[in-house]
Amino acid sequence: MKGGLECHRLTFTRQSPDGREKRVLNDLNATFFAGQLALIAGETGAGKSTLLHALAGLLRPTQGEVLADGEPVSRWVSAHRDLWRRKVGIVFQSDRLIGDLSAMENVFLPLVPRGYRPGECRRLAIKALRRLQADGFATEAVHKLSGGERQRVAIARALVSQPSYLLVDEPTAHQDGNSAAAIADTLLAVAAAGATVVVTAHDARILTSGITRHRYQLECGRLRMKG
Amino acid sequence: MSKSFLSPLFFWAVRDLKRRPLESCLLTAALLFTVTLTATPLLFTQAATTTWVSILAGGPSLVVREFNTMGWAPIPADESVAIAKNVTGVIAARARVWGHVAGPSGLLTVIGIDPNRPPPWATLIPNEGEVAVSVDIERDLAAADLTVIGQETATLKVIGEFKAHTALAVNKALLVHIDNAREILGLPSGYASDLAIDVFNPAEEAAIQPDLAAAFPRPVRITTRTESAGIHTAGLARRGGVAVVILVPALLALCLLVTVTVRERLGRRFEIGLLKALGWTTGDIVSLQALRAVTIGITATVGGMFVAFILVYHHDSNWPGIFYTEWQNLPTRLSFNPLDLALPLLEATGLVVLPFLVATIGTALRCAVSDPGEMLERNYF
């Protein structure tokens, strides 16, 4: 199976407020294959978000490396990593939408620097929102939306550019049962299309849904295969 | 994917400005005001210089004045005209009677007009005992007479005022009959203040001087049109340079603008981090900020230059004359030459808009090269 994303001895250290260093990721090794959905669980503060940010190239690891299709992207200079990040769709734990923009504008933000005409940006954004049943409030300012609606907008934003790597942090935290199932189906469809999908969650619904057999537990900064 | 002719970043830059309309408008207005403050003194100096040179182009090529140990001396009119006309290269010579006297509100310029040979520019020809005045002379408008104190005191009947648009070339001037002028100025009969001489070729202005000076039996001082233009334009430039002192508060305002801009840019680090996480490169972010700044800059420059243009060239705009020269209540109608806009535009762009662009783009560059994860996690707003 072709390796999508790999972590080799990935270590990430943070400075805590009292000045001490805390190892969030500790010599972590993992491979996430293209065409598969990997589910990572862990307690709050285990470092799930940090792992996703490292996989997305948003953070430089303290030690070790992240490889994408065999390329050590974590070691690249920021200009090359910025370009590589166009292949990545990321959903943050706290949606990280721009509040005074509409849902549609937030969704087509990744398309703007790629040279799409404004009309085409809008069309693709509406298409992505429709996929998440979120096109009904496309023109609403995001700060007026509920938590669940904002989360669906954030997922649509990650999907609009048809990423090769989809990294999703807590996709169903604010969703009801039906919406959570729909989102899970969407993520599976993306993986089936050939993308590398990595999902972190501690929502019991998604952990027990059986959507994937590639499940991991993040503990003490390391990944352990589950099941 | 179909490519747009205009970069989509341009549309996004405009959208980004619309997100904070009040801030954008205030910033543009402040920059526009600064551009206006910077451009107006220089534009006025340029316009006044152009106008002055074009007015002088209609004046004599050379002016000859006699002097003696006491200073300037009257010149015998007919004799001097004959001497001048005899010099090769002189195509016209006329004796002029004019000088300065005291009036109701300071020095006045008295110009004598011979009704038999009026100059082409004189639209009002006074007879003996009459005077035509320029619009800036302070007088009792209800009174029909004007008293002038020179070597002789004269009370003259006012017959009219010059048209406003001639006011730039005449300052507190009176047109009187030539005999009245001689009396007021203390010139003997048959004498003039100086000689106005015309030559055909501009190169002769300098070359004819030795022959012209040698032709006169008494010492003379010859002033060319080029020299006069130089004296006046140097004076205007000096005043314009002093007016640049106005730039000091303008530049202080600009520093404030730049500081505010930098602070505002820094406060948007979170957004920059988010954009990088969504696939924007450093170049895209810097281009966006540059397009924002250029949009504001161009709007402010065009608007500021337009306001400066109106302030200087509008036909009722007399404040530049009052502010930059000693002229009072004088509507100045300045000649417009499109090239005069070039230097103020360059100055405004270089002194005002360029630092603003550099501050905006520099800060954006500094932010954009940081790691996006750090910017997102620090969550600046």
Next chain:
Amino acid sequence: MPDRIWNCKRCSTILCLAAMVALAFFIPSWAAGPGKGPTPGRKTLDPSGRMHIKATDRCPVCGMRVADYVKFSSAIQLADNTTHYFCSCGCMLRAWLYPDIFLAAVREDLKTPVVREYFTGDQLDGRTVFWVAGSDVVGPMGPALVPVMGEKALAAFKRRHGGRTVFLLEELDPDKWFAITGRKATK
């Protein structure tokens, strides 16, 4: 030109615009076109022999707009009364020497050369004036060939501006021109 430049819509549009602007600058010099010959002035001399220069009149020798150099302008009227205007006396004299090259005319067609006297600006027949070369007077085409009328004016001119050579128009031939200017009149 690399393909990527032509394929870039924005770049190719800018290039096309730049080419059009460049062409616009050179079109006036193509106005006569090959084989059409120099264009005479829009208006000929009036009955008193005075020039009437229009804004569009161009010097047939150098192509400059004559109206920009009125004080140095001159003219040649041909036998059929068409008049060519020149930006300077130097250009007029070159055309007088080589009418076949510059005016598409034969020598027998030359009728009257009209010049502005240096000191007075009077428009005179160029055959009645003294010509001074090598002075410090600079015209539109560089060091000027200056027409002055009369011995008194000539003496005054030489005193003020110098001048290596004085000649009459009838004395001018290609050898004399070369001796004065150091160049051939056809170049």
